[in-house]
Amino acid sequence: MEKLVERKLTKKDYFVVSSLLFALFFGAGNLIFPLHLGQLAGHNWLPATLGFLVTGVLLPLLSVLAIAITRSKGVYDVGLPLGPTFALVFMVLIHATIGPLFGTPRTATVSFTVGLAPLVPQQYQQVALFGFSALFFLAAFLLSYKENNIASNLGKVLNPVFLVLLFLVFLVSFLKPMGSVSQAAPTAQYLHGAFTNGFLEGYNTMDALAGLAFGVTVVTAVRAMGKKREKSVAAVTAKAGFFSMSAVVVIYLLLIVVGAMSLGRFKLSADGGVAFSQIVNAYAGSFGQAVLATLITVTCLTTAVGLVAAFAQDFHAHFPKVSYHTWLALSCLASFLTANFGLEQIIAWSTPMLMFLYPLSMVLILLSVFSPLFKRDGAVYFMVVLFTVVPAFFDMVVAFPAVVSQSAFGKAVAAFRLHYLPLASIGLSWVVPALVGLVLGLGVYFYKKARVSVGVTEKE
Template sequence: MKKSLSLSSYLAIGSMLFGLFFGAGNLIFPVFMGQLAGSNVDAATLGFLITAVGLPFLGVVAIGLSRSSGLFELSSRIHPLYGYFMTIALYLTIGPFFALPRLSTVSFEVGITPYVAPDKLTLGLAVFSILFYAAALLFSLRPTKIMTYVGKILNPLFLLFLGILIVTALFVPMGPIQRVPAQAEYGTQPFFRGFLEGYNTMDALAALAFGVVVVNAIKELGIEKPADIAKDTIKSGVVSLILMSVIYAALSYLGTMSLGAIPLSENGGIALAQISNFYFGSFGSVLLAITVTLACLKTAIGLITACAEIFREMFPNSFSYKTYVVIFSALATLVANVGLENIIALSLPVLMFLYPLAITLIFLAILSLLFKDRQVVYVVTTLFTLPISIADFLKAAPEMISSTPIVQQILQWFSDVVPLFDLGMGWMLPAILGLAIGWGVSLVTKPYHGAAA
């Protein structure tokens, strides 16, 4: 008898996936983008939804369709060494180096800072980060319960608190959208700016990690055939896609409307605090603190779990799963105390490097059945994308690197030769060209021994 998931199972898995994706950055970036985009918020939001919702959804689908055990196996189709490089770089980025420590720092600055004396902020962040990652660690020690913790408990609570704020703001708007001027590049290239702003959520990267969490959750519900797993992954992902799209759009418009009553903020965290206080006063601050902390905690659980599982898989003779959970929780605690601004500044060049490689890998996995998983297609597409990723990294690097004469010469050459490079989209045409060439080669050559069949 063919087993199929119930509607409640699809909703639970989709809710879990949404909960894993939607952290504090997902709250603050669209609000701030809405303030900057002003009357161009429609175009900016469309670009943002492509990278912050569409690509993560495709990333989860790619893991399901590829019939791989996760990112490591998928990226190893290019080469085993590349598999180690890509997997380690991506997991450390969404894990203890950037995304994971950002969670507690944003929670503290948005929800806790108003209640801490200025001279006690350093100590307060240290204490808060220790307590935050201790809680995340305890949840992460039982990964089989992640759907219950995130999908059925933390995520509904988060949606309840966030829904109160959004519904109130939309029914009682702070100001009209049409009268808000767009800032900087949002005035000339709102779609592309929104597209790149979606990088900051890191969700397309996280999708390649969380995809295997979804697949495992589906397997635990009794689905075994690869085709059925792929189908159920897509259906569950649609739930997350709808939730994220609605909330992102609402937050973007909320940010734009807020300028009718408050000045342009320094970041989305400050904007959210001011909006919440505008509607609910001191109760708003408490509401925001609860919302942000829940958003961050549930994402932290998913990141710690995913990182520990992949490193145990890649290095089976090193440490146990529980030991990796402790290591990553401890590293995140240390990095969090560097401060939010430093974490965001250092993460930007890494994201500009990894995103093109991750996006091409997602599309290669989705199209893999068409070119029969031929290794040459993976290799050529990646080789054409890699130089642009390196150039994007150099362009976004700290000034001490990006302003050196040799780097400036390299960037000028790419700007002159590669279409869309100045918009941060220079990787697109080379990736498409590489895919076409690799696919063409695969059609006229036979697969050699050792290639991906």
């Protein structure tokens, strides 16, 4: 009975957990992608924002709720209704994508490219990236070395610094706007398909994937605060998730509007990082660039800490012969090596994986959230995932760089996809098949339930 005695969390405790979740989710991509979306959408920023919020906020929030509702300890448990083999493969794919292959290296390359590269002569860029990324991942390793200190390091120290700097950027931007949002011209894609394109742009944040992976970090932090029962841990996680993602909504809205206003002075930029650099330099020159470098580095470091910790915790849990600290070191080392390929290569090869994993993650998140309605029945999971994985694979092939997408195989897949799969032209070819799988899976579930009921009645 003594083990079940729990400490009642204070408002300060909830604030720390909410701040932890915010810090884990909000990285450099969460700064640059909404800003660029504002430039792309122009005066159509509102429908684009609504689409972006679905995949950039609602899905990450649902991923936290999925962890809470199913009382999972991480991404492995979310896929477990489909069997341990699927769960393990899914966990490895998620962590590889948001971890050492793409997501974690991007935290270093974005902070360098946006914040420091403009201050470094061109001939020293590669050397500077090497040195910066080495120091960056050394800091991430040290901050995440003690698992129980992660909440304190992120929620109490780095997060407030980030918020203060970001507030200064917003304050100056709205006191002296660069242009009128109503007069900002949208790009051709956002003239009529603003919502859908905003929806797909939200994939780039990787937050729905990260939400599943960060579950273990959040659960560890909540338990360290004195919560022992699974139900209590789930309730704290859900409540903190709601508060943290509400803050993200406000910041996204402000960033998108700032991006749209910037068209009054600048042309459409290549990406949000360039736009951010232009805006800050226009207002504050080299001092502004130094502030931007600090802002980007702080927010990237918070995300990197969460990613390497989640990677190490999950892999240690499933491959316990290797210690948490060894997995942590391997994650940081691999991320450091990948980062030195540069931001452009990382983004080019991460997009296809996101087109494949996001649909699978979305359906698993939604199935987990609504799982009490069908008792986490494996047949429902199996049908939905089966009907999702094939079109998601097709979307991945089409999104690969030209070496794959323009090959004979890539062109054949693209032609088949457009001809036979509804919504393929807007990148959502998985939606209709997933709904078909859901209907079939629920049909199997209710049929089995009816058979059991009939059997019970006959025995009586």
